[in-house]
Amino acid sequence: MKIVVCVKQVPDSAAKLVAVDGKATWGDSPLVINPWDEYAVEAALQQAEAHNGTVTAVTLGGESSKEALKHALAMGCSEAILISDPALSQADSQVTSRLLAAAIQKIGDVDLAFLGRQAIDTDTGLTAAQTARLLGWPALTLVSVLSNVDPAARTIQVQRSAEEGRQTVSAKLPAVLSIVKDFGEPRYPSFMGIRKASRAEIPVWSFADLGLSALQANVSWLEIFNPPQRDISTEMVTGGSPQEIAENLVEKILAEKIL
Secondary structure: OEEEEEOOEEEOOOOOOEEEOOEEEOOOOOEEEOHHHHHHHHHHHHHHHHOOOEEEEEEEOOHHHHHHHHHHHHHOOOEEEEEOOHHHHHOOHHHHHHHHHHHHHHHOOOOEEEEEOOOOOOOOOOHHHHHHHHHOOOEEEEEEEEEEEEOOOOEEEEEEEEOOEEEEEEEEOOEEEEEOHHHOOOOOOOHHHHHHHHHOOOOEEOOHHHOOOOOOOOOOOOOOOOOOOOOOOOOOOOOOOHHHHHHHHHHHHHHOOOO
């Protein structure tokens, strides 16, 4: 079984997004693999172990994005591929999905593609469904349990975590899945895995390597502003008795025209 897991490098979850000169910046926050994607890597590795398969990690970005791929390799992925191109600076979720779909097709004979539920920097949660649509594959989103995967019969059955409860759905392979944290705790990178990842040669694919020309984003951020600062003051309402405190509070509320 051939499996692809799509990961992303994002700022640390404790980072604060601010606007500087009309552009978004995370400051000097460290970059890490998207936490949701670790669950996708775990799901992919479990299926590879169960069905004698391989897992290829794919990401988009600059040279620094290789760190996210090395994390996936340290967890146990077989290979990693970086998609990098100057035009990526203007990519939205549709451009991202077109690139991932093209990479999956270039890898060839892929049975399953795994993604995390969403990325913590953009939080759109659209990429899995958009990638599946471009590939013409079923999209199994918000998956918490892989009930049954049968490579011979080319079928898969999963449980989805929805607001109203769990849904059991089935589909034909190949398929695209997005994984939620209810799937189970992802494994830690092993010492040997970290050593292997540090020595790994990660190929870089451009738009041209994927047979694509520059892609135009449909959504662009023209300018970003910080929210206006609000001056907040606190005043303690006092009194000689609970009744007097309540009366003073009512007078304050009426004076401020809150009621």
